[in-house]
Amino acid sequence: MATGELATPGSGGGLRDVVRSRYLLKLLVAKELKVRYRGSVLGLLWSYVKPGVQFLVFWFALGIFLGMNDSTPNFPIYLFSGIILINFFSEALGNASRSIVGNGGLIKKIYLPRELFPVASVWVSAVHFLPQLLILLVAAVLTGWRPGLSELAAAVAGFLIVALLATGLGLFFGAVNVYFRDSENFVDMLLMIATWASPVLYHWQMVRDSLGTTALTVYQINPLTTAVELFHYAFWLPTTGWDAAGMAADMPPSLLTLWLPVALVTSALVLLLGQFTFRRLEGRFAQEL
Template identity: 75%
Template structure:
């Protein structure tokens, strides 16, 4: 009696992100479960998606726009026009990234009880965290759009394409890093502390609160080009180009070669990190149940 091994697979390993696509219904259930668990017993519920970024925006706007003079005014003509929109367009994107990466990196350990009981594609858990962050991103971007329209925002196809590209770059980066640190965190819980430090740096390592011009003037062209290699930087600049720049008189310059070069570079780097995260995740996922 012969036994065919052609259809056998290594236990605990699937087809990677292809399993997520084939398990779309399970992904939907996990997203729904995360949202229900997160807001269980909460008075405001999903309204926290408005409150938290709103408070964050007010604090940064008063501290930087008013006290440090980044807002353009009659007393400070060298500030940024419509600094409130400039600031909020960066905040909504960086909030999506920090929430997605923070939750995705803890998703495997957080669902350890479920992983030890049944087998389902492990990639579903980090992906569900990214999708939940996307749900929270929607009301914030709607508020941004309303504010932009009230300030004369009339976007063209180029601006809309830039916004979509910026979001895609950051989403791919968050997913890739979420898979990477989510897998490593099962074996080394220090990964959570490393992610916390990265998230603390992320807001300041991209032009969310300040202008890219400051980086080039203070650090020079060479360092500025290295600064542009950060996909979050490119994503935030794309959002500024799409949402903030059309509300100004157009005198403000966008970073050199943003549309012709840096968007493609940012997309390539984010795609590469996604591939790396997927490879590491598939390499380590076979022993998740035992390690948890």
């Protein structure tokens, strides 16, 4: 009789198990969407309403009252392209960090790859991101958006950076939150800072002019900064009608050649750290929950 290798109960193959369990992931995403909008009148339309209201508030406050409409060509596209990406990150990380505790009853009853829960939260956020992206595309086309391959590639790269970062941090804080519930408050503070720690509501030049080039370099290390600027490059810049010289003046130096690879590597490292932490802590999830 052949004997197989002994395995520690409750341990799995990490994110590889998520890939193997794609059907379960699909069921979890469908379940999350159904539960979230149960009893809701608008349902998925909230994906349009909430960012729309947020955009109007910021546009009036910054665009009209503080004069960003006058200093920034096509400021509504600039603003909205950053808002939808930060909203995706905020929703994905916020829900992923609570996903293990929130599904504690299911985790205690059966075994399935626990990484499914944070990853499903990111996928649900991506579903909500798509309607917002559609609005951005329509608005950009109506204001003269004619993208090339580099702009489309930049948009994909920006989304990928945020998705990797949110998944890695979601795995990390989702696992830590099982043992230390204060993690939820820390994540809330982190998300409150995220909008202001990247050039969503202002230009990167303001950081350089106020704090200097050294602070700008530190600022650019933040993957969210690069991701937002990639969305600006992809959706906003082509609507301004600027030439290559104008682009060089408005985009951060070495955005595509230096900061894009740095952001991708940083987000990938965060994902590896999140997976490592998750696997080290998941053995006692059921007992702690």
